[in-house]
Amino acid sequence: MQFGGNCLITVNLKRYVDASKISINRLSKITGISRPTLTNIYNGKSKGIQFDTLETLCTFFNIGISELISRTIPTEKFQFIELSGEKINTDENRIVGIQYERTLNNKTDLEVAIFIVSFNKIESERLTEGLNTSKNNLLKKNLSFSLEWVNKQDIDLLKNKINQSVLHEIRVNNMLMNFGETVGLFKSLKKSLMAYIGKQIIMNFISNSNIDIDSKTRYQIIINWNLGTESALNPEKYHFEYMAFSGMVISMDDESDGIEQQYEQEHTIEDDTFRQITHPNLTKLSDKQHKGK
Structure with missing residues (x-):
């Protein structure tokens, strides 16, 4: 989504979905957000997002709105x-x-x-x-x-x-x-x-x-x-x-503000304690899945 010339408003859903290793289909079932809506946001094709959708995603990933949405100025x-x-x-x-x-x-x-x-x-x-x-x-x-x-x-x-x-x-x-x-x-x-x-x-x-x-x-x-x-x-x-x-x-400051580096580490670390600290909701989900088996 673009606003104001070359300034770019970005919804960073892909970053958190990929880092959490959760499918769009699974995320849709848990959050109640429709799969097409999540797919469009994930692919950067959404032209508008409702406030309750933003609130649900922030709650699920345990992040602030400034982490989910960023404004890039060239x-x-x-x-x-x-x-x-x-x-x-x-x-x-x-x-x-x-x-x-x-x-x-x-x-x-x-x-x-x-x-x-x-x-x-x-x-x-x-x-x-x-x-x-x-x-x-x-x-x-x-x-x-x-x-x-x-x-x-x-x-x-x-x-x-x-x-x-x-x-x-x-x-x-x-x-x-x-x-x-x-x-x-x-x-x-x-x-x-x-x-x-x-x-x-x-x-x-x-x-x-x-x-x-x-x-x-x-x-x-x-x-x-x-x-x-x-x-x-x-x-x-x-x-x-x-x-x-x-x-x-x-x-010497990370060009990505450090967050990509954090999630790259998470891809390689399977420690439950680390995952619980970074994504508490996903840990709870994992526990439910384990109990249901």
């Missing part, structure tokens, strides 16, 4: 904007913008959230453990970034550090998002997409600074997004780790 919807007016200095904060392209009823709008990027360089250390003697000179360096959202009213306080021509264009076109809009957008993003946006910020920072990502140095990079109460209550969603070496920046 990376091309986002663009990184460097707003700092002066040349990058690794000892100073940077001002950046995250531009989001939103399409609604065939009308495209551009929205921008502005962040202060605080940079911290941690002491270097040598990587010797697990390496042979020829590589004992490999250096490991740590970089830490904190991205804090800037209130519209506070932007004027940063006027000496912001490229005013770019900021003027953003203001004239009324592109600045308020805090509620920014939090709403970022709450809807998959962690893999936020990791991608953070990666763009890191790559820009490195390419415009005196940091040299060579083959002899490995950088461990951490980004923490500060979105007020939202990030304080869900710190794991807004904490990202990267590795940089040989001119590359690699995200």
Whole structure:
């Protein structure tokens, strides 16, 4: 099901059905949902789903609605904007913008959230453990970034550090998002997409600074997004780790948000305790089947 241009609303029934190794026919008998309805949802062909159907599926698989339904926004919807007016200095904060392209009823709008990027360089250390003697000179360096959202009213306080021509264009076109809009957008993003946006910020920072990502140095990079109460209550969603070496920046966060990896493990683990923890309803079903034999 598609809504809003290239944004994709996905019902993840296939993920849970396949992981649980239950047939559509069996699921239909247990839940009371018709087989054609489940088949269409499973194959991604359903054009609409009733609330009671969603409630039944969430109850059966013991999951939340946000796990059953996800919204995928393609990376091309986002663009990184460097707003700092002066040349990058690794000892100073940077001002950046995250531009989001939103399409609604065939009308495209551009929205921008502005962040202060605080940079911290941690002491270097040598990587010797697990390496042979020829590589004992490999250096490991740590970089830490904190991205804090800037209130519209506070932007004027940063006027000496912001490229005013770019900021003027953003203001004239009324592109600045308020805090509620920014939090709403970022709450809807998959962690893999936020990791991608953070990666763009890191790559820009490195390419415009005196940091040299060579083959002899490995950088461990951490980004923490500060979105007020939202990030304080869900710190794991807004904490990202990267590795940089040989001119590359690699995200260490699972592109699938970790859930596919969890269920891949479940395919290979037949332990009843593990299955009961992950799918309590299926364990009860299995018990009933066993008793009925």
